[in-house]
Amino acid sequence: METEVVRTLPVYDSAAAEGSPMREGIEELVRYKDLLRLLIATNIKARYKRSVLGVAWTLLSPLLTMIVITIAFSAIFRFSVPNYPVYVLAGLVFYGFFQESTTQSMNSLVWGSTLLKKVYIPAAVFPIAAVGTAVVNLGLSLVPLLLITLFFKQPLNWTLLFVPAAMVMAAIFSLGVGLILSSIAVVFSDVVEMWGVIVRALFYLTPVMYPEEIVPERFIWLVKINPLYHMMLCWREPIYRGALPPLDSVLKALVWSVGTLLVGWWVFSRRSHQFALRA
Amino acid sequence: MALSPPPAVDVDRVSLCYRVPHEKVGSIKEYAIRRLKRNLMITDFWALRDVSFKVEAGEVFGIVGRNGAGKTTLLKVIARVLRPTGGRVVVRGLVAPLLGLGAGFNDELTGRENIFLSGATLGFSCRDMQTRYGRIVEFAGLEEFIDAPLRTFSTGMRARLGFAIATDVEPDLLLLDEIMSVGDEEFRRRCKTRIESFRRNGATVVLVSHGLEMVAALCDRALFLDRGVMKTIGPTEQVVAEYTETVLEPQTGEEKEEGHR
Numbered sequence: 001m002e003t004e005v006v007r008t009l010p011v012y013d014s015a016a017a018e019g020s021p022m023r024e025g026i027e028e029l030v031r032y033k034d035l036l037r038l039l040i041a042t043n044i045k046a047r048y049k050r051s052v053l054g055v056a057w058t059l060l061s062p063l064l065t066m067i068v069i070t071i072a073f074s075a076i077f078r079f080s081v082p083n084y085p086v087y088v089l090a091g092l093v094f095y096g097f098f099q100e101s102t103t104q105s106m107n108s109l110v111w112g113s114t115l116l117k118k119v120y121i122p123a124a125v126f127p128i129a130a131v132g133t134a135v136v137n138l139g140l141s142l143v144p145l146l147l148i149t150l151f152f153k154q155p156l157n158w159t160l161l162f163v164p165a166a167m168v169m170a171a172i173f174s175l176g177v178g179l180i181l182s183s184i185a186v187v188f189s190d191v192v193e194m195w196g197v198i199v200r201a202l203f204y205l206t207p208v209m210y211p212e213e214i215v216p217e218r219f220i221w222l223v224k225i226n227p228l229y230h231m232m233l234c235w236r237e238p239i240y241r242g243a244l245p246p247l248d249s250v251l252k253a254l255v256w257s258v259g260t261l262l263v264g265w266w267v268f269s270r271r272s273h274q275f276a277l278r279a
Numbered sequence: 280m281a282l283s284p285p286p287a288v289d290v291d292r293v294s295l296c297y298r299v300p301h302e303k304v305g306s307i308k309e310y311a312i313r314r315l316k317r318n319l320m321i322t323d324f325w326a327l328r329d330v331s332f333k334v335e336a337g338e339v340f341g342i343v344g345r346n347g348a349g350k351t352t353l354l355k356v357i358a359r360v361l362r363p364t365g366g367r368v369v370v371r372g373l374v375a376p377l378l379g380l381g382a383g384f385n386d387e388l389t390g391r392e393n394i395f396l397s398g399a400t401l402g403f404s405c406r407d408m409q410t411r412y413g414r415i416v417e418f419a420g421l422e423e424f425i426d427a428p429l430r431t432f433s434t435g436m437r438a439r440l441g442f443a444i445a446t447d448v449e450p451d452l453l454l455l456d457e458i459m460s461v462g463d464e465e466f467r468r469r470c471k472t473r474i475e476s477f478r479r480n481g482a483t484v485v486l487v488s489h490g491l492e493m494v495a496a497l498c499d500r501a502l503f504l505d506r507g508v509m510k511t512i513g514p515t516e517q518v519v520a521e522y523t524e525t526v527l528e529p530q531t532g533e534e535k536e537e538g539h540r
Contacts (some may be wrong), residue, residue, distance in 0.1 A: 009370050009373070010372065010373055011369065012359050012364055012370040012371070013367070013369045013370075014356075014359075014363055015367045031402060033401070035402075036396060038399050038405070039396075042385060042392075046387055083492065118360065118382040119376065119378070119400055121383075187304050189306060190306035190309060276360055276361055
């Protein structure tokens with residue numbers, strides 16, 4: 001090493017980082033991709049390591065909710081929604097993903113901010129790892145979901161190939177939301193609770209438990225402006241109906257997800273260097 | 280001898296401002312209420328003001344000053360943890376920041392897993408860490424415990440592991456912040472030996488210390504920081520003399536060994 005006089009040194013220049021935070025942030029993430037991978041692996045392990053039922057619980061909890069909801073609502077919806085349990089479970093799993101990824105984005109950054117005061121890490125690894133973890137969990141819950149679908153004699157269709165695309169769009173959208181929320185939550189910790197209330201309200205505005213047909217004509221716009229509705233259709237239609245989602249919904253989901261991520265990244269990368277300054 | 284190499288650390292008119300609310304406003308509710316009552320008192324606390332200096336490659340540079348003078352903040356600015364509010368910092372070379380040793384540790388993971396995780400927080404890939412793993416475990420002296428969860432480790436063991444991970448590189452720049460008080464006597468000696476060998480190999484060292492003997496013994500040049508402002512900069516003896524005169528004389532004893540975290 002001493003013999004090698006000319007070697008390219010890594011250079012940190014604080015002025016360069018200020019110039020274009022959005023691009024700089026992406027370059028840094030590429031450099032820290034192994035940290036991202038390890039954080040996701042740690043999250044998954046933490047969930048499953050300490051209990052045998054760990055994996056089972058992720059799968060069981062939407063199943064149990066499905067059973068409860070089916071019993072409670074079967075009297076109302078029995079005729080309008082065939083194979084109601086499949087319909088509900090697909091929706092619940094999807095909505096659970098959105099809830100988990102956005103909430104954990106905030107929690108992980110709040111947790112990570114103590115780390116950011118000691119070592120330099122691109123702050124975005126925390127929300128991204130949270131969403132990545134949720135994606136893995138969503139993938140795992142596909143297993144019971146598809147089993148239930150088969151159990152109800154709903155044939156699995158080639159349209160299932162669209163499901164990964166739906167997952168990617170949902171992940172991009174959730175990350176965008178997570179980035180915005182987490183950059184606020186670092187400063188104001190009650191955002192986590194407020195978001196909990198909002199997510200629950202949104203749940204009832206999204207046709208998860210009920211078919212959209214029961215929404216009165218004059219309120220249907222409320223469903224249609226909800227990006228989660230379109231995202232969920234992209235996910236649920238191939239599983240539940242064995243059909244491709246309506247093109248209109250695919251396009252809307254795509255625009256919403258990319259747009260939200262861009263806004264989120266813009267907000268986050270402009271604020272991230274201040275996180276370590278918070279006392 | 281053609282051109283002299285560029286400085287390893289170039290701190291150029293750096294200021295750093297913490298925005299400190301008078302009372303901690305931690306929720307939107309409180310923020311809104313205070314906003315309405317026009318009661319939002321935020322003071323700008325300038326931890327560093329207009330600090331400029333250069334550290335040449337291979338130099339050992341000390342920073343002295345009272346508690347709260349901005350020493351650690353300055354070190355964090357160099358380590359990229361804090362971005363300067365004003366001014367510019369340029370750092371050339373691979374940095375081994377011994378500031379937050381073991382900052383990325385996770386209690387539930389084993390020692391082995393933590394080596395990879397902690398290495399990743401320092402920006403090293405898993406493949407990098409694979410080749411270093413054996414050396415790190417050996418230096419930390421933790422062969423028998425490495426597969427136990429970290430929560431079973433003692434404070435000293437954690438510190439050893441943290442130090443071993445952070446220094447298992449041939450750094451161009453070493454940032455030291457009062458860390459020499461960890462571990463047992465024997466481990467401290469090994470730390471010292473390792474830092475010495477970095478120096479001999481031409482690494483630049485920036486160190487913060489209350490312990491004047493350490494600064495006097497190790498540093499080529501030093502900076503005396505007082506309430507975020509540069510008081511004196513120059514050869515170590517001169518700075519130490521000045522520091523002793525202004526700080527230690529009027530209030531002896533009080534500030535001696537207060538390692539703060």
